[in-house]
Amino acid sequence: MYWKYCIKRIIYGLAIFIVLIFIYSALFNTTMESTLRSQIEEEIHAETMRLDTRMTPEELTRYINERREFKQHLYHLDKPIWKRIVWRALNVLSLNFGKATIIRSSAGESDVWTIIAECLPRTVLLFTTAIFINIILGLWLGIKKAQKAGELLDKTTSIGTMIVYGMPSWWLGMLVIMFFAYTIRIFPSGGLHSIPPPTGLAYYTDLFYHMTLPVLTLVIIGFWGSAFLIRNIVLSILQEDYIMAARTRGIPERKVLYGHAMRTAAPPIVTMALLSLLASVGGNIIFEGIFSWPGLGNLYWISIEQNDIPVLMGNLFVTTALYIGGLVILDLIYGFLDPRIKVGGKQ
């Protein structure tokens, strides 16, 4: 049953996420608490400034101590360590990431979740566009390579794959900016849109104009790899017996390729596309910082520069959720495309 498999997979993904959140909370407990303590001190300081100035020093200290105890109780800082860790993990699971120390959202709010929710769609937009173009180009080149395996085109493009294998995307981004934005000045050097942002249809053209350079960079780096993988997938299918049988029956080559081979190749190719999207989240995300693309990756840059621990941690939680969500979706799609998977296990 497909839906049973779905539910099982989703619950399983959630379990992994919860365990990871607990691990994170334990691992970074000390840092997060010291940030919280200094935030409490700041709040108390702000409160005392507003107070009646006729208080004696003793009264003032007593007041401060009272407030401190109250707030520490409020944030569970007076509990034993394992209780604090559990409390923090539960807080995170209910999307309560606390308050940012310096960074503000575009509306000026300091709630970490608001700040991250603002960045999330931009990251998704940038990377999905890039992966989509990647796969289209990769399919086109990969099928060509598989059909003429071992010939000149296949060999040269395979070498291209190896050349870009260890190339950091952000470095290429730096070069692309240097050339297109500062030498010949035809593209903006970064950002989401012009300032002030245009309205109506112009807003979208402006957005695409700003997206061109980062997408271009990701495609230049990425499509060699996807072409190489697609080549390997298609090539191994083309060597199967049923393809040979189809050819002997006199079915035209085009039909063999698109009707027979590509149908089998679809699940692994979809997996590959989603995996490369996940790989972008897991290994490429700071690339946004080079283009000042205000997504999650850029938020890592800013929160490290400003030393804003709550935002940094919140960003990590959200990225992990995104990543695990991606893995789950991957399995669901794969199970849908390839019925053998969802049966699985011992019968």
Add this chain to the structure above:
Amino acid sequence: MKWIDIKAGFKDFWNEFKNVKFGLFGLILLFIFILAVFLNPYIVPFPEASSRWRDITYWEDNPVSAPPVWVNWFSSTKRAPSLIIREHTFSEEKMRKMKLTRTIFEYEYSYDLPPLDVIFHGYAKGSPVIMLNIERPDGRIVELVRRPISKSDGKIVRISIAKDTRIESYNFGAKYESPEQNRIIREMVKPTSILFSEAKEGILVHPTPLKGAYKIIAEIILPSETDVVEDVYLSLSGSVSGWLGTDNSKRDIWSGVVAGVKWALLIGLLTAFTAVSIGVIYGVMSAYLGGWRDSLMQRIFELFVGIPLLPVLIVMSAIFKPSIWILIIMMSCFFWVGPVKTVRSMGLQIKEETYIEAARALGSSSSRIIFKHMVPLLIPYSFASMALYVPSAIVYEASISLLGLGDSTIVTWGQILHDALTGGAVINGLWWWVIPPGLFIALMGMTFAFIGFAMDKILHPKLRTR
């Protein structure tokens, strides 16, 4: 497996590997990189770059943000390169107790853009007086600076013409410049561009270079017998410098990039080796042990798969500020998941072989079967995946360094790029600062990709081109 079997196996593998051209090319590149590590002191002008990368005194004689020397080959305006002049003629006169020495450095100037600075170095004892003059090809002598040294037991004297002779150079230039052209502010003058230009109208505003032999003369008065000024030399900070130019803190980029080779190899190889070893043993154990142990190990494995690697590494680096060794350990802790799945499925196949059954029947322990009979069969696969993990380890370290979270006691390519990014190299078009470190990362990645893909090709003959 006996040693002789391994040797024979390796020989077979090498015979196949020889036929893969790009694999050989990768090996050659790797050899060049290793050579660069060992020949480091001979191929760079600043061999201590690795340990003194952040020590400003080590770099102070270099020009700021100068392009590489070879831009001269492609440009019609020739720029003066950096140079150290040690050769000099020396003469001395005695006047009762005092001594007057004359040290003459000769400099053949045949460029269109002058060096940015000319710096006199010496080691002085006692209280000598150093006077620096320059004799130009047109016969004019400019008295530049007169520096008395207060009584000392020995210190390094450094006289920079660009810094210490602004007024003298300006006065020299102002004599020839017409008054209406003379709008330049005295603090803005570049002494070297005046001293190396023709003495005519426009010397301050649009100088024409005066080519020919210059003499930089250091006259030193030594008041007592024990006073000395020794180890004198002249260093010129060119308007081009070194094979890859300099950055905005005067550091020689070629020296830095070559110093980075060692660290990149270390990070890449050590991380890949540790991670793949752990992964292979883990996978084989999971396959061989089976049952609840297999399930448990698979759950732990899936937990690690769910971790987004770079974000976690970034946050851990930001909070724990690890040294390079800790970072390598951290990366190994996350990289080992890579080969587990493949190794486990290979292990499940090997497990069913009759010789494993025979070994078990003879009473071999699990660890003996795993390490003696199963892991050796996976060695070729392990090497192939190790080679392919090296580039990722290097890129991850570079990404963390790019954010400014790298180990500040060493120099890596990522750190040079971080400095380039924060130093405005991209905006100001200082390409010689941005391109080389990244190119080396890409080259190193390419080297291991060539080797890894070549091994992969031998191991998966199905995808071999017919």
